[in-house]
Amino acid sequence: MRVIVASNYDEMSEQAAALFAELVAENPTATVLPATGNTPMGMYRALAQRAGRGELDASRLRVFQLDEYCGLGQDDYRSLFGWTQRSFIEPLGISAANVTRLPGDAANPEAACASYEQKVIESGGIDIAILGLGPNGHLGFNEPPSDRSDPTRLISLTPESIVSNGPYWGGEDRVPRQAVTAGMTVILAAKTILLVVSGKSKRSILKETLQGPTTPNVPSSFLQQAANVTVLADQDAYRF
Numbered sequence: 001m002r003v004i005v006a007s008n009y010d011e012m013s014e015q016a017a018a019l020f021a022e023l024v025a026e027n028p029t030a031t032v033l034p035a036t037g038n039t040p041m042g043m044y045r046a047l048a049q050r051a052g053r054g055e056l057d058a059s060r061l062r063v064f065q066l067d068e069y070c071g072l073g074q075d076d077y078r079s080l081f082g083w084t085q086r087s088f089i090e091p092l093g094i095s096a097a098n099v100t101r102l103p104g105d106a107a108n109p110e111a112a113c114a115s116y117e118q119k120v121i122e123s124g125g126i127d128i129a130i131l132g133l134g135p136n137g138h139l140g141f142n143e144p145p146s147d148r149s150d151p152t153r154l155i156s157l158t159p160e161s162i163v164s165n166g167p168y169w170g171g172e173d174r175v176p177r178q179a180v181t182a183g184m185t186v187i188l189a190a191k192t193i194l195l196v197v198s199g200k201s202k203r204s205i206l207k208e209t210l211q212g213p214t215t216p217n218v219p220s221s222f223l224q225q226a227a228n229v230t231v232l233a234d235q236d237a238y239r240f
């Protein structure tokens with residue numbers, strides 16, 4: 001595991017974008033698993049700027065959606081799919097045909113998760129996962145406890161995630177209680193993992209992620225066992 005510490009959020013975002021751009025130059029049709037959440041947004045803006053300047057052609061990437069709240073259609077503004085589209089897919093000019101949704105509105109979520117996993121396998125697995133770090137160590141929506149062998153599946157949000165997602169939904173009572181998430185198996189098997197972490201509030205969970213015992217109670221701790229992980233953190237997050 002490689003750890004790169006940047007002096008602040010903007011620098012971290014630029015460094016993450018530079019690393020990602022190098023990977024895309026090497027493999028322009030890579031499969032990508034991009035997180036939403038606040039942390040990677042600076043990186044995505046930096047990528048969009050590079051694409052706008054003609055320094056990056058990410059248009060042929062194949063995108064797999066990382067996670068989704070249950071009960072929301074793809075056009076719902078609050079869906080994580082919508083967020084992925086606005087922040088990553090559209091600014092980078094990736095065509096809809098190259099995007100695989102993880103549908104939170106499927107009539108049969110279990111079947112939808114199985115079909116998603118099949119598509120990941122058929123595409124040759126994930127080349128690049130861009131992850132944020134949940135305050136409770138979740139990756140995607142792999143809430144604690146999640147083991148390294150957990151597949152793509154339907155999950156219930158922990159009380160902690162309901163609280164942390166409250167502001168996004170205009171109140172905790174409005175936060176959906178269930179979600180679907182790419183499994184730990186899919187994430188941990190990614191050929192390259194970029195984990196972006198920012199801010200004081202992530203300091204203790206980052207320490208547990210990097211230095212704690214590997215345990216389902218901190219799903220991100222399994223990154224210690226993954227093949228090619230680069231953690232990009234700002235100094236506020238990496239100070240221990």
Ligand code: F6R
Nearest residue numbers: 035036037038039132133134140
């Ligand atoms: C969202 C996702 C989540 C976030 C995590 C951190 O697609 O995968 O695991 O990455 O909750 O969110 P922020 O970056 O908002 O702190």
